[in-house]
Amino acid sequence: MGGRDTDIVLLDANGIRSDGRKVNETRKVSIKAGVLKNANGSAYIEFGENKILVGVYGPRDVHPKHLSDTDTGILRCRYHMAPFSVGERKNPAPSRREIEISKVIKEALEPAVMLKQFPRTAVDVYMEVLQADGGTRCAALTGASVALADAGIPMRDLVAGCAAGKAADTVILDVNNEEDQAGQADLPIGYMPNLEKITLLQLDGVLTPDEYKKCIEIGIDGCKQVYEIQKKALQEKYFSNGENKQ
Amino acid sequence: MTNDKKRHVIPGELIVSGPYRAEQNTVMEGDKIFATIVGLSDVHDGSVRVIPLTGGYYPKDDDLVIGKIVSHSAMSWEVNINSCYAGMLPATDVFGRDFSSHSDDLTAKLGNGDLIVTRIVNADKTRDPLLTISGRELGKIDSGELVNISPSKVARLIGKRGSMIQTIESGTHAQITIGQNGLVVVSCEDSDGLLKAIKAIELVEEKAHVANLTDQINDMLEIKSD
Amino acid sequence: MTNSKIIDQLKKTQILELLKEGKRIDGRIFDEVRELTIDVGVIPKAEGSARVRLGDTEVVSGVKVQPERPFPDTGDQGMLICTAEILPIAHPSAETGPPQPPVVELARVTDRGIRESKMLDMKQLVLEKDKSVIGIFCDNAVTDHDGNLFDACSYAATAAINSCKIPKYEMKDDAPVKIENEFITPPLTTLPVSVTMAKIGDYIVVDPNLDEWSIMDARITITTNSDGNVVALQKGGSGGFTQDDLIKCAEISVRVGSKIRDIIKQSSSGVN
Secondary structure: OOOOOOOOEOOOOOOOEEEOOOOOOOOOOOEEEEEOOOOOEEEEEEEEEEEEEEEEEEEOOOOOOHHOOOOOEEEEEEEEEEOOOOOOOOOOOOOOHHHHHHHHHHHHHHOOOOOOOOOOOOEEEEEEEEEOOOHHHHHHHHHHHHHHHOOOOOEEOOOOEEEEHHHHEEEEEOOHHHHHHHHOOOEEEEEEEEOOEEEOOOOOOOOHHHHHHHHHHHHHHHHHHHHHHHHHHHHHHHHOOOOOOO | OOOOOEEEOOOOOEEOOOOOOOOOEEEEEEEEEEEEEEEEEEEEEEEEEEOOOOOEEOOOOOEEEEEEEEEEEEEEEEEEEEEEEEEEHHHHHHHOOOOOOOOOOOHHHOOOOOEEEEEEEEEEOOOOOEEEEEOOOOOOOOOEEEEOOHHHHHHHOHHHHHHHHHHHHHHHHOEEEEEOOOOOEOOOOOHHHHHHHHHHHHHHHHHOOOOOHHHHHHHOOOOOOO | HHHHHHOHHHHHHHHHHHHHOOOOOOOOOOOOOOOEEEOOOOOOOOOOOEEEEEEEEEEEEEEEEEEEEOOOOOOOOOOOEEEEEEEEOOOOOOOOOOHHHHHHHHHHHHHHHHOOOOOOOOOHOEEEOOEEEEEEEEEEEEEOOOOOOHHHHHHHHHHHOOOOOOOEEEEEEEEEEEEEEEEEEOOOOOOOOEEEEEOOOOEEEEEEOOOHHHOOOOOEEEEEEOOEEEEEEEOOOOOOOOOOOOOOOHHHHHHHHHHHHHHHHHHHHOOO
């Protein structure tokens, strides 16, 4: 992480970043809901150069039975990177990083999903990173929320993800891979926009208390922008063929 | 309290604030009622619910469903009812109270892969829902084509007081059995009628939320509407 | 619960009845392949990639190229490794964890089809004999399963390798160094294409969908190259083929394979 000497200019004299963005601008995000035939719910998300496919199955039977809970349904998440998704080919077996990210995303979604009405079942969320370019956990979380809604899993809110960070001593929004490698901090956030609660938060790097406050502020703003794209994806699939009212 | 027009909602969206009752697919926080799934919000007579546009089938007492036998024990069959809960059909339901696992062979009546029209007797979530095939129109399905639609579209396929399904049946001379779990059996002596009926069912699923669906179905079946 | 693997008897009867009339459950004729679309370059950061849709079956293939130490007994050749996995999003019964025998078979058949055809002349991918060679990894991920994963993976792998860009490397102080923005032409010699046929009763159908796959008695996957020669074979399932069946299947796979080869060529036109 961070602070490596590099030839790329992270922030030029006009406040423009290496990929042409301003400091408080997210990369281009697009989401399509319902892209797989077999999964109960699914979403495909492009977040900058990140390309992630999410499939949801459930609520469904749990095997082996001892993993199930008689009081409530359980949520299981798997974040996985395809071998061809990163610069140097990655071994298909799950790495410790993927295992940790899977857990962190599960705990970001749990406050949102309502599974008490489905005892003895599981809802499985599978996030497959096909191409990675920094910020995959936020993008995967964003796609997972849409896939869960597509599957009809009851939720108190969607969860939107976006990272804030620091590069060239400046607080920036939505850190890409280059900025993550050469920058000074990366702070991924998962946020429920209607309930106004943060459900995913991590930090890699060093921030002063003031920078930390700014990162959270700018990150939440980024999540709100991402939420609009999530809404659009669901509206496009479910509400676009007919009139708005019956 | 006004009866609001139905609105499109997604999980987490606020539907109303005020003294309303929170019903299906909603959640109440303080005096605010939020949607919990993608669907159409419906406010009337002081209660709020969301009609789902997606989601699976959850067994309810008295529902008529189509099931598939997937295994059996000495005393019952396990039935896939297209839900996260498997149905349980007791052997006594078919063999009667004198059923004896020594003399009566379950597989002689129903084997793996057989389809049945069945009714849910008891859908208590602490154990698998109890089924019965004793009753008129219940029992093993010997012929017909099985169509799978989203359970959230079943109400639309049946229509107000059965109007939609009757339109399709009379327009194609097909017999259609609709399971609340989204499985539909279609039989018709005429293969064209069969194909038309299946296409009509698929059209209802695709356009369930479109306002002039009835007209589109009538056009498809070449029926003059009044 | 394995109930998603239990096919309903009604459907099985239907499929058999239709076959007697020369029809298939989705309206195709016996040697007809489902709608096939191939898009290459879908993962721009990888050195090669392809997405194949064969009916509702979908596979994403990615090619990564990087320098590797050669295998001890083939120091004069580059390295080529193809894998395949069924992602858990692809089907309710797809599992995570160590691959089960059917998935291992899928991966090995996909690898053999590419390797045995000598699609790439590996002798041209050596940087320094016995020390450093070019390693080509073709990983195939099934994202949606509606039967016949063998062919979908074969087409995805062939299309991805056929359209890939191999960076130029040079040896500096005994280590391979990539020369930015310079590429070598992939040493392609042929385009291997597999065709899978299912035997259901006395009938042989090409490109079985999941319904046909679930009730078939046996299957055979035949891979042919651009010259119409057979380069790989795999029989599966618990039934058997007659000698006549096998001759017929080989003829079908050359004929059908050649049409698919054209589709693969078209998908990469303008790339290499």
